[in-house]
Every structure is written in C-alpha cells, then in structure tokens.
Amino acid sequence: MGQCLSFAREFADQAVKEAEQLADQKSEEVLQNLRKKQTTGDAAASSGDSSEAIYLSLPDGAEQHTVRNVYDGDTLTLTDERRVRLLGIDTPEIKEQQPFAQEAKAYTKDRCDKKEIWISYEPSGEMEDHYGRLLCFVWVAEGDGFLCINEGIVEAGFARAYHPGKGNHLHNWDKMIQLQSKARNAKLGVWSEFEDFEVVKTANGSAYHKRSCEHLADVRNLTEMMASEAAEKGLHPCRTCLS
Template identity: 40%
Template sequence: MGNSCCGDQRSMPTKSSASAANRARLAYFDALPPGVQEATVESVYDGDTLTIRERGRARVRLLGIDTPELKEREPYAKEAAAYTRQLCAPNTRVWLQTPRGGDGTDRYGRTLAFVFVADVSRGSGYICVNIAILEEGLGSFYAPAGSTTTYRDELLQAQQRALRERRNVWSSVNVRAQVVCTRNGIAFHRPDCKLIARSNPRNLRRLSAEKALEEGHSSCRECKPLM
C-alpha cells in the first residue's frame, strides 16, 4: 500500500462548511483523516469489495456496510457494483482508513477499510465511499459482533435518509414488518428463523424492521427478513 499521509494519529475528518450542498451530503469531508494510506484501484468486484494494485493486488472490504450479492443475483447488486465503480474506477487514487488495532483483515484475508476518494465534482474535499453507498440506498449498515465502527453515526444517518426517501434497495421493502432480535445480537430475523428457534423467548424482542435498522441491527443472512 502507499505511504501514510497526514501523520500517524487517527482522527475524524473535518466536515465541510463550504456550502449547503456539501453540508447536506453526509459522505462529504473537508480533509482526509490522519494516518490514511494511499492506494490505486485495480478493479471493483461488487458494491463493497475492490482490488488495489498495492500489496500484491490486495482485496479491500468496505467497513460498516453490506451490499447486495452479485453471485446470488440479489436486487440492486448490479447497481451497487456500478456505483462503486463510478467512484472507484480503475487507476483512481484512493485513501484507506483501517481499524484501530488488530491486523485490519477479515477471515478471507481482505483488508478492512473506509475508502476515501477525491470529490472531483466539486474540485475539493473527499467522499467516503462507504457512507456514500448507504446514502444512495445501495447497501445497509453492517457491524459484525464485537467490532467498533468509526463512522457509525454517519453510516446510520445515511441509511435512515435513504430509507425515508425509499431509495433503491429500500424502494420495495416493508419496513413495518415485524422482526425479532436477540437481546445481545447484531442481527434481526424473521420470527420463524431457524437461528433463533432454540432461543429463550425471554431473550427475544419483537420490533419493526425500521426500528431494528435505526438501532444498527443488520438483516439476518440466513432468513433474509427484508426480502
């Protein structure tokens, strides 16, 4: 990967105050966070995975989000991949912010990161691709158990904005549907999901899908309650 820039200490980028349009976009930042590493895009696999030229063409998994799966032909998978390619076309310079602590990779060996690109439409500032994808309604918030997500508030706000506007993946979702969460779990499920079949009823709570999303829960990958 490229050289680190802006120092070694990690901090949040500064939000823009330059214009109303910039303020309205949660994905826009005035400056890069300290300690980011520069890289060059080789290709984009899907909405939340890309390959960089550095580190032997390492794969990068975008943190804090989950986009529809291309291989399963899920709705809006192609649109999510196309949007990420739009922001991260081949040869695009990007800056990666990796998690504090740990080795910054997942079980598949992919580098976990928030990805920033220059905001070429404005000629200044940067776009956090992870947040932008949620703003477009082309993915959902996702934080695996035990993880801490640097831009949790911004990601959830972006998701809520897209949900309210029924953008893309949210255009046909029944967010009033009743789902079930375990007390300490990160996912929400259909009431008949086999993953919670043996759970103590006292440890389960029913709520709307919309409320579960507001709280930062993710859709169960087994029962897929939003599909």
C-alpha cells in the same frame, strides 16, 4: 488423456472468462443507467455537493493507492493485489442476484475502478479480516473535498450499515445509521419498496429475523421490534430468512 484434460481446463477457463465478461457488461449497463438518472435528477445515487459523506480533508494517515478491479459494492482489489473490504457496510450479493447488487457495484466502480483512492483504518480496530482482506474506509476526491465511499453508498441506498463484530462500534457508526435512515425515509435503493414489519432478535445477536427463522427454533428469549427500529439500532437482516 492428457489432451482431454488440457482441453477441459481450457474450456473451463473460457467459460469463467465469458461469465466475467457478461457480469462486467451488465455492471456497465447499470452504471450507464445510473449516470443518466444522476444527470436528469431522477435519483439520488450520486454523491453530489449536498452529500453528507463529503469531507474537507482526508483522515490522518490515509494511504494512497490505485484500484485494479471492483468486485462488488463493498469489495475491491488494489494494483498491489491486496483486496479491500469496505468497513461498516453490507451490499447486496451479486452471486445470489439480490436486488440492487449491480447498482451497488456500479456506485463503487464508477468512483474507484482504475482510479486513485485513499484508504484509512478504524482507530484501534482490526486491519484485516479472516480472509486476509484489508478492512478500510475508502476515500476519493470529490470537488474540493473527499467522499467517503463507505458512507456515500449507504446514503445512496445501495448498502446497509453493518457491524458484524461484538464490542465497540465504528467511530462513525452513529453517522452511518443516520445516513441509512435518510436513505430509508427517501425510499432509495434497497429501501425503495420497504414496508415496515415485525421482527425479532436474540439477546446478543447482531441480526434481526422473522419469527419463523430456522435459526430461532430453540431460542426462547427473543425481543420483538419493528424492522425500522432494528435498522435504527444497526442490526442487519438475517441472511437466511430475510435475504
């Protein structure tokens, strides 16, 4: 019996390793394709000198670290095993095979994986989420300045501006929305096939929905608007009806 259990565990571990290898291989293929597009100028996925997400200096108190692994476009692990969740953004889910999930991962991996980065925190904000992940802005050296990955990936169209909490927005929230609008108008990444449509939101909600969303079955006071307007307000699409 013990041998059977041991064999089952080994089989399961091997299956997990193979799945991770396949995911990394796919991510690397996407990354190579992005690099080719950047070289030929066919896409705006690269930060580039014209990027509005590049700054001359780092924020005060920025901490230097090294990245061990990039899980997806908005999550990475440092060499000290602490996990980082990039503030102010939401990237497509790899597990759910959402469009541009691999491209989002490739954007962050190309700039951060196995490299030195700097992290900074929102002034007077939470430093960790309920999963124990650090809530940070991530910075990398770019030419003579520093690229804010959080802003750059929104500018490239591989992430949406996202603020799940209630209360004050992030210090750079207006800029996040500006960069998101820039990507949407250029039809980059997740916005490449965007066509405006009518949506609704609840009085205090941070998401916008289709009117038929199951979460709104008993809700009466709804505000109607266009999806583009909802995005301009910093609302994010419902994970149930607009995933």
